[in-house]
Amino acid sequence: MMPFIVSSRRHPAFGQQVILQFSGDFVLNLTQAEASSLSFALISIRDGISLEREIYMSPIASDAAFAASVHDRGIGVLIASGTLDLDWAMVGRLACAMADAIG
DSSP: OOSOEEEEEEETTTEEEEEEEEETTEEEEEEHHHHHHHHHHHHHHHTTSOOOSEEEEOOTTOSSOEEEEEETTEEEEEETTEEEEEEHHHHHHHHHHHHHHHO
16 A cells, blocks of 8 residues: 555646645645756755755645655655655655646
8 A cells, every 4th residue: 555645736826736745634636846946856865866865845836745765775854644655665656647737
């Protein structure tokens, strides 16, 4: 079972959006540019191109923010109920799912 769901929808003001859901009550609405930037950041960190230890994004159309800490085996995403740990394979799946949702 995937610990996240990625989908897309059209917003009247922001155009096509990527919807990132980690739990029933933790949903982020990303513009295509935000989803692209986050996907790129995840892959850059996974592949050792970026040495960042934290990822933070406050999407324009969301009340919540994407915040994650980087560990040796993956990332820990802060969600409403605590921390969701994603290993590097799952980080790659998340990044690819967002890229696919952009179209």
